[in-house]
Amino acid sequence: MPQFLEHSMTSWHGQQLLHQHSLVDQFDPRARILAMTLFALATVFSHNLLIPAIALCLSIGVALRANLDMQRTLRRVLAMDVFIVLMIVMLPLTTPGDALFHVFGFAASQQGFVQAMMIALKTNAVVLMLLALLGTLEATTLGHALARLRVPEKLVHLMLFTVRYLEVIGREYKRMRKAMKARAFQPRANWHTWRSIGYLVGMLLIRSLERSERTYAAMKCRGFNGRLYLLDRAVWRRCDNLLLLAAVGFVLLALWVSVGVSVNDVSMNE
Amino acid sequence: MSELIRVEQLSYHYPKRRVLDAVDFSLHAAERVSLEGGNGAGKTTFFNLLVGLNKPKSGRIFAFGRERREEADFHEVRAQAGFLFQDPDDQLFCPTVLEDVAFGPLNLGKSQAEAEQLACTTLAHLGMAGFEERVTYQLSGGEKRMITLAAVLAMQPKVLLLDEPSNALDDQARERLISTLQQLPQAMIIISHDATFLSQLSTRRTRLEGGKIGALS
Numbered sequence: 476m477p478q479f480l481e482h483s484m485t486s487w488h489g490q491q492l493l494h495q496h497s498l499v500d501q502f503d504p505r506a507r508i509l510a511m512t513l514f515a516l517a518t519v520f521s522h523n524l525l526i527p528a529i530a531l532c533l534s535i536g537v538a539l540r541a542n543l544d545m546q547r548t549l550r551r552v553l554a555m556d557v558f559i560v561l562m563i564v565m566l567p568l569t570t571p572g573d574a575l576f577h578v579f580g581f582a583a584s585q586q587g588f589v590q591a592m593m594i595a596l597k598t599n600a601v602v603l604m605l606l607a608l609l610g611t612l613e614a615t616t617l618g619h620a621l622a623r624l625r626v627p628e629k630l631v632h633l634m635l636f637t638v639r640y641l642e643v644i645g646r647e648y649k650r651m652r653k654a655m656k657a658r659a660f661q662p663r664a665n666w667h668t669w670r671s672i673g674y675l676v677g678m679l680l681i682r683s684l685e686r687s688e689r690t691y692a693a694m695k696c697r698g699f700n701g702r703l704y705l706l707d708r709a710v711w712r713r714c715d716n717l718l719l720l721a722a723v724g725f726v727l728l729a730l731w732v733s734v735g736v737s738v739n740d741v742s743m744n745e
Numbered sequence: 746m747s748e749l750i751r752v753e754q755l756s757y758h759y760p761k762r763r764v765l766d767a768v769d770f771s772l773h774a775a776e777r778v779s780l781e782g783g784n785g786a787g788k789t790t791f792f793n794l795l796v797g798l799n800k801p802k803s804g805r806i807f808a809f810g811r812e813r814r815e816e817a818d819f820h821e822v823r824a825q826a827g828f829l830f831q832d833p834d835d836q837l838f839c840p841t842v843l844e845d846v847a848f849g850p851l852n853l854g855k856s857q858a859e860a861e862q863l864a865c866t867t868l869a870h871l872g873m874a875g876f877e878e879r880v881t882y883q884l885s886g887g888e889k890r891m892i893t894l895a896a897v898l899a900m901q902p903k904v905l906l907l908d909e910p911s912n913a914l915d916d917q918a919r920e921r922l923i924s925t926l927q928q929l930p931q932a933m934i935i936i937s938h939d940a941t942f943l944s945q946l947s948t949r950r951t952r953l954e955g956g957k958i959g960a961l962s
Binding site: 613614615618619635636638639640642643686689690692693694695696697698699700702704705706707 | 827828834840849851861
């Protein structure tokens with residue numbers, strides 16, 4: 476991946492989008508998750524260009540109101556768009572339909588072009604909204620909110636443990652990597668490099684395993700008996716109802732538009 | 746003086762290394778005993794044996810008035826002998842400070858309100874009030890150390906087993922830890938290489954060497 480698209484893969488703190496306190500922060504995390512889910516489903520399941528276009532405008536609006544760090548947000552959206560661009564190029568050429576123009580003898584179809592546009596709009600809208608509504612949450616807050624939404628506790632704890640120890644293991648990796656550099660190690664395409672990287676990964680696995688054993692021992696010392704506890708005090712307020720209502724409104728709009736479109740299709744066919 | 750922990754003829758060895766060879770040791774109320782010794786001498790292993798994380802190859806362990814043999818015997822020992830691990834990251838696994846400190850009391854059957862109350866008073870007692878909602882992995886080294894101490898103290902133990910508590914602390918955090926520990930009523934065994942740290946705390950000094958624990962003058 477090019478340098479400018481790279482960001483910390485091991486620290487959630489690095490994942491969290493830096494932003495100033497904003498309108499988005501006053502909503503309860505649960506409301507944000509629910510609204511996000513509704514928004515994403517409505518956008519992804521729509522069959523016309525109108526709803527994804529509206530969705531993208533909405534997410535840009537929310538992202539602006541959320542005071543997201545523009546540079547970092549764009550970097551993340553771009554990282555995803557690299558894959559999307561490939562699809563946009565391929566789809567018109569591979570979808571059968573009315574030819575718009577020809578490339579090296581291959582017909583680029585209008586239907587394929589519409590498909591590609593749709594995918595681009597949908598993915599960008601959903602990802603941008605995701606970064607604005609959920610990317611601004613602390614990982615632990617997200618975990619708590621998921622637990623309160625009755626997501627199985629084991630899954631939530633799996634996520635929280637991952638976030639907790641990703642940072643520690645990431646630090647361990649960086650420390651070992653630095654120690655390698657300090658002894659003049661430079662990755663090259665040779666046997667020595669592959670073997671050293673192998674040692675690094677192996678050592679990281681062993682250390683993580685040992686750490687997990689120590690953590691389990693520490694938990695036993697404090698009387699762990701298979702139950703984990705989450706304590707939080709998020710409060711559902713009126714503005715959370717409003718956020719949810721807005722999301723439901725968007726779903727209804729999407730349904731109404733898609734019903735309208737299919738009725739039009741039927742009448743045109745007649 | 747009442748005896749809290751006593752071991753008799755305790756032995757332990759790893760596949761290729763003998764670490765404890767027929768050790769006798771006892772800890773009495775209000776004592777702060779240092780346990781010194783070289784790297785790999787088996788000091789942490791000794792702690793693990795005391796709380797039943799490792800099983801002794803031979804010998805007997807008496808703790809809080811009873812002999813302890815089986816895993817079930819040690820559940821009570823772990824509640825009463827608070828073990829502070831060498832690396833705070835091994836101990837702090839909950840997302841927030843409050844949850845981590847309340848984890849022990851909740852396991853001991855306290856209600857959620859009681860456990861939170863206990864956690865908050867323990868934190869306040871250690872001068873860490875206001876850290877309740879902080880995320881554990883974003884704390885500094887000194888803060889992590891104090892939070893792990895709070896997590897152990899919240900279980901209201903009679904004995905503290907401290908494994909290199911002053912490790913990797915700066916002077917300020919170290920001073921703070923010393924003054925905190927000096928005020929605690931619990932009996933302690935302290936593993937440390939830090940001579941000045943030990944001289945300010947310990948009431949009796951011992952050394953683990955060649956598989957034996959002996960008194961240090």
